[in-house]
Amino acid sequence: MLGDFIKADYKIPIFILLILLVSIFIGCLDNSSNGVLEYGEDFTFTLLDGKKQSTSFFAGKVLIIDFTGVNCPWCIPQMFVLHEIYKGYSRDDVEILSINVWTVYGETVDDVNRLFEAFKCASPCDAEDNFANLQIRENKQFFGYEDGVEFEWTYGMDDSSGTISSKYKISGIPYIMILDKKGNIYYTMAGYTEYNSITEKLDEIIK
Numbered sequence: 001m002l003g004d005f006i007k008a009d010y011k012i013p014i015f016i017l018l019i020l021l022v023s024i025f026i027g028c029l030d031n032s033s034n035g036v037l038e039y040g041e042d043f044t045f046t047l048l049d050g051k052k053q054s055t056s057f058f059a060g061k062v063l064i065i066d067f068t069g070v071n072c073p074w075c076i077p078q079m080f081v082l083h084e085i086y087k088g089y090s091r092d093d094v095e096i097l098s099i100n101v102w103t104v105y106g107e108t109v110d111d112v113n114r115l116f117e118a119f120k121c122a123s124p125c126d127a128e129d130n131f132a133n134l135q136i137r138e139n140k141q142f143f144g145y146e147d148g149v150e151f152e153w154t155y156g157m158d159d160s161s162g163t164i165s166s167k168y169k170i171s172g173i174p175y176i177m178i179l180d181k182k183g184n185i186y187y188t189m190a191g192y193t194e195y196n197s198i199t200e201k202l203d204e205i206i207k
Helices: 002-027 075-088 109-120 136-143 163-167 195-206
Strands: 044-047 052-054 062-068 094-100 154-157 175-179 185-190
Touching: 062 075, 062 195, 075 094, 075 136, 075 195, 109 136, 109 154, 175 195, 185 195
Parallel strands: 062 094, 094 154
Antiparallel strands: 044 052, 044 154, 062 175, 175 185
């Protein structure tokens, strides 16, 4: 009888201890299935080198998505604005992703690379003349980059069917979308968006 009492007396604490241990273990897991963090607006795009990447790669950071095109006149000054923002914020806080959505009109990686050459060369240069209608030379002068500028953030391509642009119903570019650190849409703006309009939203999220 005494042995049974002792055994019974210890069963309850051990049982409770097991429950606590299981609860602690479960609490350490993410709320999503398989312990994988969920990312709100997760889509896949193609990098300029042909590799695939998804927006969840930027989880934990505020992400500015710039939907753009090579032959879009207002996308040129938008790139300079984004360059200023990229320089002004830590990579721990903010990342930028440009997605070419004019692949539906036949724009290619080669077109993008030629555009980047026009940005990088010191004005005046022959590469700028290939995009005379975009006023790259004038924009360099306006933003103070006559010696050329190189954009360092990620640049990707939509597919030729416009899967990404269709997903977000993008009819005009440039189109700015800001995602919070969990990938949820915080802000969108169609058309050229000024520096202060973007940084105001970034500061709201980061603070």
